Amino acid sequence: MVSKTVEVIRDWRDLPASQRGAAVAVGAFDGVHRGHQAVIASARAAAQRLGAPLAVVSFDPHPRRLFQPEAAPFRLMTADQMVRAMAPLGVDRLYLIPFDREMAGMTDEEFARRVLSEGLGVAHAAVGFDFTFGKGRSGSPEALRTYGQELGFTVSVTDRIDDVSGLKLSSSAVREALKAGDMDRAAAILGCPFAIQGEVIHGDKRGRTIGVPTANIAMGDYMRPAYGVYATRTRLPDGRVVNGVANLGVRPMFEIEQPLLEVWLLDFNESLYGQTLETELIAFLRGEMKFDGLDALKVQIEADAAAARAVLG
Structure with missing residues (x-):
């Protein structure tokens, strides 16, 4: 797939019609590893089916930085690297939503309604099997599917994918490999x-x-x-x-x-x-x-x- 320019949008409120209505993959996507790429591929299939733009919804700063301000540095990539990693995947837009106290205080229903439906006007939301959202991480993929039915967007859930060699494809697995100096294992999970x-x-x-x-x-x-x-x-x-x-x-x-x-x-x-x-x-x-x-x-x-x-x- 030919790389394209990804439009970066840093809010979810008061967006013009031209920036709404996408099929989105929702998550942190730190590292844009092969597991993340599978979730984006699910959103891409929905975008093609619906004739909608393909977008990714992520957060800046990472939610962990708000909840654990004293946590040791943990990021796998910058926002700029994230944009460049998503371009070859066919992503049209990256919503880098501010993760602030207002966002942290939303219930799962509020996040689905206010942010995804009313704010971004999503046509479809693709998430991973372990996706949680809303205050206290109370929302699950199943809950999102229910909200989607009420609010008018479809939902797809990507099952856990492991490498054929049994490698877990997750950001935490990348961090473990990097801590161990195992660059081959980190690259195998990241895809680069x-x-x-x-x-x-x-x-x-x-x-x-x-x-x-x-x-x-x-x-x-x-x-x-x-x-x-x-x-x-x-x-x-x-x-x-x-x-x-x-x-x-x-x-x-x-x-x-x-x-x-x-x-x-x-x-x-x-x-x-x-x-x-x-x-x-x-x-x-x-x-x-x-x-x-x-x-x-x-x-x-x-x-x-x-x-x-x-x-x-």
Whole structure:
């Protein structure tokens, strides 16, 4: 399917007729993994049947951020990455609805009536088998189906899908794989490598002194994969993809407070400050280590680069 431009709509109230009436997939969709893609495919089938646009309804911030403001960072992707992941799936619109106190206080019936029916005017709602909604997560897929019958939209429920190898296709399973440094398992669930996107910021420039200039990216609200060294592929703003080796973490030798992704782009020598890069973590090479000095660190970095080149071919 050809990628298209996804229209992003950040409210559910007072929308013009041109932004209503879609067949929608509803959920958090963090990661847009293969399980999420199955729910979107169900909405796509309904959109084709009904002659309606295909849309996704998600929330920003993620509901967990409102209910657990002190929770450790856990996101698998930014809103920008979500939009780009949905484009090849044929999605016309992404409703990124503000998850605020008003939304959190709605009963399941209110959410179905006020948001889906009156606000978005949905023609169809596709959800996953474990979808919950409304205050206290009281609403179920069965309840949504009942509300849909009353309010005039159809509902489809996608059963749990596991990979043929028995892999659970869920965001929590992706997070478990990333914590374990199992990038192959994370990519198998996501359908593509896990990637961190962010602006290149100024670091302490120590890498330059040993001939290893790095592009440094703050981790922000991304969940923290296993700290250590990775073989990477980085997409530049102009579309070029450059192989690299990256340290992700707090660098035990020159400790920093907040974890950074520090990418050494191999065979590359251009300034990237202020540019937004997206770096795929292809393979976990080793954990973070402390070294006896800069010479020992340099020897290890060269070994890491060789290992990354071997992995990346």
